[in-house]
Amino acid sequence: MSQTYLQEERYRIAEQLVAVSQNFASKGWFPATSGNLSVKFSQEPLTFGVTASGRDKENLTIHDILFVDGDSKALEPTQLKPSAETLIHAEVYKRIGAEAGSVLHVHTIYNNLISEIFADQQSVVISDMELIKGLNIWEEGATIEVPIVENFADIPRLAEEVGKRLDPRVPGVLIRKHGIYAWGDSVASVKRHVQAFEFMFEYLFKYLQFQGSAGKVPTVV
Ligand SMILES: CSCCC(=O)C(=O)COP(=O)(O)O
Numbered sequence: 331m332s333q334t335y336l337q338e339e340r341y342r343i344a345e346q347l348v349a350v351s352q353n354f355a356s357k358g359w360f361p362a363t364s365g366n367l368s369v370k371f372s373q374e375p376l377t378f379g380v381t382a383s384g385r386d387k388e389n390l391t392i393h394d395i396l397f398v399d400g401d402s403k404a405l406e407p408t409q410l411k412p413s414a415e416t417l418i419h420a421e422v423y424k425r426i427g428a429e430a431g432s433v434l435h436v437h438t439i440y441n442n443l444i445s446e447i448f449a450d451q452q453s454v455v456i457s458d459m460e461l462i463k464g465l466n467i468w469e470e471g472a473t474i475e476v477p478i479v480e481n482f483a484d485i486p487r488l489a490e491e492v493g494k495r496l497d498p499r500v501p502g503v504l505i506r507k508h509g510i511y512a513w514g515d516s517v518a519s520v521k522r523h524v525q526a527f528e529f530m531f532e533y534l535f536k537y538l539q540f541q542g543s544a545g546k547v548p549t550v551v
C-alpha cells in the first residue's frame with residue numbers, strides 16, 4: 331500500500347467521522363464531550379480511526395482523529411489520546427467482522443432512560459415498529475431484543491461484557507445509564523441504525539409514560 335493511498339484513505343475516514351459527528355452533535359447526542367466514533371481501516375490486523383478522548387464533537391476536525399490497533403495503541407507517535415472507550419470499538423470489530431465497518435457511540439436521554447427502565451431484564455424487546463427496518467430487518471412484524479449491559483467503570487471489563495452480548499442481527503448494545511454502541515458496515519449504515527434506535531427508544535419511553543398516566547386520551551369538556 332503506497333503512502334499516498336494510505337494518507338488518502340485516512341483522510342477520507344476522518345472526513346466521514348467529522349460529518350456524522352456534526353450531524354449527531356446538532357441533535358444533542360454528544361453532551362459534555364461524551365460519545366466516540368470510529369471507522370475500520372483493516373480487519374487483519376485490526377486498525378481503525380477513532381476520535382481522540384474528550385473532544386467536543388460539535389467542533390470535531392480531522393485533526394481529532396487518530397489511528398489505532400486492536401489494543402487501542404496509536405499506530406504512529408501522536409499527541410492525541412484515543413477515546414477512553416476505544417477497546418469497546420475494537421471488541422465490536424473483532425466479534426462482528428465484516429458487518430462492522432464503523433462504530434458510533436452516543437449518550438442520549440432516551441437511550442439512558444430505556445437502559446434503566448429495562449435494566450433488570452438485561453434487554454429491551456421492541457416489536458412491530460416500522461423503524462426496525464432501519465436496522466435492515468425486514469420481516470413482517472419483526473421483534474428485536476437490544477441487550478443492556480451494566481456500566482462497569484473498568485473499560486476492559488466493560489468491553490468484554492459488551493462483546494459477550496453482541497447479537498449480529500441487532501446492531502446495537504445499550505450500556506446502563508451510559509449510552510448505546512451501534513455498528514454498521516459503513517458510516518451511512520451505522521448512522522441510520524443509531525437514528526432508528528433513538529427513534530424507537532423515544533417512542534417506547536413516551537408510550538410507557540402515556541400508559542403510566544392512565545393511558546387515557548384527555549377528554550375535552
Ligand atoms: C464526559 S463523557 C464520559 C466518558 C464517555 O462515556 C464517553 O463516551 C467519552 O469518552 P471519550 O474518552 O471518547 O471522550
Ligand SMILES: [Zn+2]
Nearest residue numbers: 364365435509
Ligand atoms: Zn460513553
